[in-house]
Amino acid sequence: MIRRVLVANRGEIAVRVVRACHELGIEAVAVYSTADRDSLAVRLADRAVCIGPPPASQSYLVIPQVIAAATTTGCDAVHPGYGFLSENTAFVRACADNDLVFVGPSPEVMEIMGDKARAKDAMRDAGLPLVPGSPGRLATAADAAPIAAAAGYPVLLKAAAGGGGRGMRLVDDPADLSAAFRQASQEAEAAFGDGGMYLEKAVVDAHHVEIQVLCDGFGGVLICGERECSIQRRHQKLLEEAPSPFIDEATRDAMAAAAERACRAVSYLNAGTIEFLVGADRSFYFMEMNTRLQVEHPVTEAVTGIDLVREQLRIASGERLAMTGRASMRGHAIEFRLNAEDPSHGFRPSAGDVTRFDAPLGPGVRVDTHAYSGYRMPPTYDSLLAKLIVHAENRDACIARGLRALAETRIEGISTTRELFEDILRERRFREGRYTTAYLADAAADLPHLGPA
Amino acid sequence: MPDLDEARAAADGIASSEEELCLVALFGDDARSLIQRVRGRDFPNAALTKPADAGEAERVRRLVEILEDSGAGELTVDDGGTRITVRKQEDPVPQQFAATAAPQPVAVAPPPANAGPVVTSPLVGTFYRSSAPGEPVFVEVGDRVEVGQVLCLIEAMKLFSELKSDHAGTVRSVLAQDGAAVEFGQILFELEP
Numbered sequence: 001m002i003r004r005v006l007v008a009n010r011g012e013i014a015v016r017v018v019r020a021c022h023e024l025g026i027e028a029v030a031v032y033s034t035a036d037r038d039s040l041a042v043r044l045a046d047r048a049v050c051i052g053p054p055p056a057s058q059s060y061l062v063i064p065q066v067i068a069a070a071t072t073t074g075c076d077a078v079h080p081g082y083g084f085l086s087e088n089t090a091f092v093r094a095c096a097d098n099d100l101v102f103v104g105p106s107p108e109v110m111e112i113m114g115d116k117a118r119a120k121d122a123m124r125d126a127g128l129p130l131v132p133g134s135p136g137r138l139a140t141a142a143d144a145a146p147i148a149a150a151a152g153y154p155v156l157l158k159a160a161a162g163g164g165g166r167g168m169r170l171v172d173d174p175a176d177l178s179a180a181f182r183q184a185s186q187e188a189e190a191a192f193g194d195g196g197m198y199l200e201k202a203v204v205d206a207h208h209v210e211i212q213v214l215c216d217g218f219g220g221v222l223i224c225g226e227r228e229c230s231i232q233r234r235h236q237k238l239l240e241e242a243p244s245p246f247i248d249e250a251t252r253d254a255m256a257a258a259a260e261r262a263c264r265a266v267s268y269l270n271a272g273t274i275e276f277l278v279g280a281d282r283s284f285y286f287m288e289m290n291t292r293l294q295v296e297h298p299v300t301e302a303v304t305g306i307d308l309v310r311e312q313l314r315i316a317s318g319e320r321l322a323m324t325g326r327a328s329m330r331g332h333a334i335e336f337r338l339n340a341e342d343p344s345h346g347f348r349p350s351a352g353d354v355t356r357f358d359a360p361l362g363p364g365v366r367v368d369t370h371a372y373s374g375y376r377m378p379p380t381y382d383s384l385l386a387k388l389i390v391h392a393e394n395r396d397a398c399i400a401r402g403l404r405a406l407a408e409t410r411i412e413g414i415s416t417t418r419e420l421f422e423d424i425l426r427e428r429r430f431r432e433g434r435y436t437t438a439y440l441a442d443a444a445a446d447l448p449h450l451g452p453a
Numbered sequence: 454m455p456d457l458d459e460a461r462a463a464a465d466g467i468a469s470s471e472e473e474l475c476l477v478a479l480f481g482d483d484a485r486s487l488i489q490r491v492r493g494r495d496f497p498n499a500a501l502t503k504p505a506d507a508g509e510a511e512r513v514r515r516l517v518e519i520l521e522d523s524g525a526g527e528l529t530v531d532d533g534g535t536r537i538t539v540r541k542q543e544d545p546v547p548q549q550f551a552a553t554a555a556p557q558p559v560a561v562a563p564p565p566a567n568a569g570p571v572v573t574s575p576l577v578g579t580f581y582r583s584s585a586p587g588e589p590v591f592v593e594v595g596d597r598v599e600v601g602q603v604l605c606l607i608e609a610m611k612l613f614s615e616l617k618s619d620h621a622g623t624v625r626s627v628l629a630q631d632g633a634a635v636e637f638g639q640i641l642f643e644l645e646p
Contacts, residue, residue, distance in 0.1 A: 034638060050636045051577050065637065068577040068609035072634030098610060 133200030245433025
């Protein structure tokens with residue numbers, strides 16, 4: 001068993017990993033930048049190492065600093081959380097070179113899944129359905145035109161190395177294709193150091209549904225159900241729920257089988273998520289695989305009763321999954337991302353002093369956060385302040401519980417997305433479970449706290 | 454009572470209000486020394502535009518800034534008339550490992566007692582005072598060091614980085630043990646200018 005883990009992250013996820021370590025009797029070492037000296041992870045960890053100044057490029061992203069923090073404190077493993085170095089193959093290899101167990105998949109699998117074009121090739125070979133589009137990277141804008149015409153407009157241009165909506169363009173009109181290609185490619189070059197692009201048909205009225213998986217080193221695969229993640233702003237998730245109110249049992253089974261094939265095809269190890277785009281007719285297409293823990297993992301934990309982070313640490317310790325196949329699911333869960341943002345002003349960031357933070361309590365409520373009353377939200381990192389997860393016997397009860405918990409939540413000093421979530425839970429289409437990735441635009445008139453983007 | 458302009462000229466910029474002007478006009482040198490003592494003599498220009506207590510607050514603020522920039526724990530200024538001490542509060546030290554579980558702790562060194570320059574670690578890693586085991590140390594307490602002189606090595610991921618001094622001075626103390634784990638920002642050397 002792993003004995004001491006370096007938590008190579010910050011914020012709420014660092015707290016989450018420290019907690020899982022302690023529940024397994026593992027010591028946790030936190031790393032922090034000078035901006036995070038007073039963070040909760042530093043306080044809860046058995047030990048903490050300052051690794052640099054506030055910019056992530058000089059602290060959380062500096063591989064030698066993070067590795068040295070692990071080796072000088074006698075860690076035997078590294079948990080990367082999400083973001084930062086979690087999908088960086090150079091980091092995974094540096095862990096191996098320094099005799100540190102990386103809590104995650106192999107760098108080879110990460111490399112395949114990290115390149116969207118290569119990932120699609122591998123998944124096509126494994127028999128997963130793909131959105132019609134370019135078979136791989138596109139060399140030039142001229143190469144894109146016939147492929148776009150064959151797939152049918154509208155089409156999406158996407159960065160091969162990308163994510164988070166950067167290097168992405170929706171093109172309705174063939175006349176706009178070459179200009180959009182150039183812009184998106186430049187954006188991808190700037191964001192990821194790789195201007196490689198691919199193209200696919202834009203699935204309209206789409207849902208974003210993802211399947212959580214756990215794989216051990218003995219060929220065991222556990223499918224932990226789906227999460228509906230269609231409520232997004234600028235291609236970033238805001239609210240996730242499980243099970244999806246949209247897909248039916250047959251689709252769920254087919255997606256689970258596809259996810260299992262994907263894992264076996266690449267000999268996947270540890271926790272991962274396979275993202276699918278689901279059309280209005282419930283046809284589904286492989287989008288990408290995230291080779292790490294996800295922000296929204298607590299939704300799955302609530303409905304399956306599985307502690308995904310503990311399982312990650314157990315798998316990394318060389319243990320066998322206690323159960324394989326399909327995890328059973330009970331009740332309904334919703335996660336709200338309480339971001340330090342102002343939805344009434346285009347989700348502009350709202351860093352500063354959290355003068356008061358009263359988290360909700362009571363049955364079926366979980367809050368994952370690094371914040372507390374008096375916490376200073378630094379402007380340096382992402383805006384996630386807290387995640388509120390509610391769980392109840394069915395979706396209606398879960399919505400009622402969500403409204404109750406959001407009303408109990410008091411956050412003063414900064415703006416958050418809390419009020420927007422109250423609007424969403426009262427809005428008719430959401431309550432009926434009829435929403436797509438265009439929800440915020442479609443329902444804007446009925447969401448009083450949502451301002452113009 | 455003399456003319457106000459005359460009085461102002463005689464007060465030579467010492468008085469910052471009409472009240473003080475009157476004091477100087479009425480009591481001459483006695484009033485001057487009183488006003489100077491209250492204000493402190495370092496900031497005569499501030500005294501022209503600000504009342505006496507604002508000048509004093511400004512002076513303390515500057516001392517706090519100097520203290521924060523220095524890495525020292527305490528600073529005292531005594532100019533004969535006024536003595537001001539500013540002192541840093543101890544940073545909360547992160548919780549340490551259980552005694553049986555841990556290698557050496559990476560506690561940040563306590564702030565040094567003087568206000569001389571300090572050299573901090575830019576890296577997380579292992580601190581070495583010499584280029585190889587058995588070799589003489591790069592610097593010893595009492596040695597004179599120049600800007601750019603190598604003070605120690607820090608090893609991270611099997612790479613050894615030289616840490617060079619960005620100050621000139623005499624080594625007053627070495628605050629990390631040879632072979633110890635050090636972190637970003639940790640004070641490694643104190644110098645005397």
